[in-house]
Amino acid sequence: MKRSLGAMVAKGYGAGRGLRNGLAVTLLTAGLASAEPVTLVALGDSLTAGFGLADPAQGLVPQLEGWLKARGHEVVVQNAGVSGDTTAGGLARVGWALGPDADGVIVTLGGNDLLRGIDPAASKANLEGILKEAGARKLPVLLVAMTAPGNFGPEYKAAFDAMYGDLAGRYGALLAEDFFAGLRAAGADPADPASMAAYMQADGLHPGPEGVRLIVEGLGPKVEELLAEIRAGGAQDP
Numbered sequence: 001m002k003r004s005l006g007a008m009v010a011k012g013y014g015a016g017r018g019l020r021n022g023l024a025v026t027l028l029t030a031g032l033a034s035a036e037p038v039t040l041v042a043l044g045d046s047l048t049a050g051f052g053l054a055d056p057a058q059g060l061v062p063q064l065e066g067w068l069k070a071r072g073h074e075v076v077v078q079n080a081g082v083s084g085d086t087t088a089g090g091l092a093r094v095g096w097a098l099g100p101d102a103d104g105v106i107v108t109l110g111g112n113d114l115l116r117g118i119d120p121a122a123s124k125a126n127l128e129g130i131l132k133e134a135g136a137r138k139l140p141v142l143l144v145a146m147t148a149p150g151n152f153g154p155e156y157k158a159a160f161d162a163m164y165g166d167l168a169g170r171y172g173a174l175l176a177e178d179f180f181a182g183l184r185a186a187g188a189d190p191a192d193p194a195s196m197a198a199y200m201q202a203d204g205l206h207p208g209p210e211g212v213r214l215i216v217e218g219l220g221p222k223v224e225e226l227l228a229e230i231r232a233g234g235a236q237d238p
Contacts, residue, residue, distance in 0.1 A: 037074040038230055039101045040223070043090055043130070044108035044144075047179070048081025050212075052201045058209040063216045064223065071220075073227055078102075086112045087126035094133045104230045105134050106223065108179060110146040110160070117152055120159035124167065131171040141173040142226040144219065147180075149191065174225055182218025183211060 042048050042061050050059025057063075061079040068075045080097040082089060090109045098105065107130055113123045127143070134141045145164035148157040168175035180190050188195045193204055199211030207215060 037076045038103045038227055039076045039078060040104050040106055040226070041078045041080050041098055041102045042106045042108065043094060043097055044081040044106070045085040045090075045112050046081065046083035046206060047111060048108050049079065049083050050081070051083045052203065052206045053209065053212075055209075058212060060212055060215065063212050064220065067216050067220045068223060068227070071224070073224070075227065076101075077106075081108075084112060085109065086116065086118065087123045087130075091126040091129045091133075094130050098134065098137060098139065102137070102139055104140045104142070104226050106142045106144065106226070107131075107134075107173075108144040110164075111179075114146060114148055114160070117156075120148075120156060120163055123160065124163040127163065127167055128171075131167060131173060135171060140226055140229045141171070142176060142222055143168050143173045144176040144179050144222075147178060147190070174222060174229065176219055176222040179219070180215065182214035182216065183207075185218060186214050188214075 042064070044060075046052075048060055050056055050061065053059055059079070061077050061081070065075060065077040068077070078099075078101075080093075082093070087109045090107070107127070109127065109130075110123060113120075131141060131143070143164055145161070148160040150157055164177070165175060167173065178184065180188075183190065183196065183199055186199070188199055190196060196204070196211075199207055199214060201208050
């Protein structure tokens with residue numbers, strides 16, 4: 001894990017206490033100059049990749065990185081989103097998606113499994129494989145949950161919705177309970193297309209720039225928890 005005085009300052013050590021002498025100022029400046037950013041890999045599908053956005057800078061990964069930097073974090077967020085990817089696709093490529101610079105992982109997969117009606121047991125097994133790979137590399141994980149609609153029946157919904165929390169608890173991952181929490185906080189409901197129209201692209205599936213901004217606002221604090229865990233010492237053993 002990369003640690004430096006600059007990273008400690010970014011986490012908030014010594015906040016509000018002030019610097020008492022010129023030596024402290026010199027050390028702080030040197031620490032910030034030599035600090036390496038924390039590198040997060042965002043493993044996901046089109047929601048992560050930024051599908052359909054005219055400007056790549058409007059996508060989830062650039063907006064999230066900008067949000068974190070604006071809050072004082074030295075961080076790089078790598079875009080490992082592939083449009084159309086299922087949990088199986090994520091599992092197939094996780095080995096090479098997690099490069100040597102990776103300090104932590106954000107996993108946002110499951111939406112395409114829902115669109116295809118894939119058995120939640122299969123989706124859960126794929127996500128478990130991803131968590132095992134991250135665990136083998138001692139990489140802390142933020143698992144971002146999707147919520148199933150009711151059109152596949154209550155048993156499907158219950159099994160799908162429960163798998164994220166089950167896996168996060170078993171493998172010591174952080175859990176963001178709802179990818180669309182930021183939209184819900186703004187009064188939109190993914191189950192109500194009319195309430196989502198202002199935040200979505202014409203296809204009704206992918207957020208527009210303002211929708212992404214709200215999603216980042218909802219997800220950002222959980223990513224900050226991931227950064228804190230990385231700085232504190234890394235992943236827990238399952």
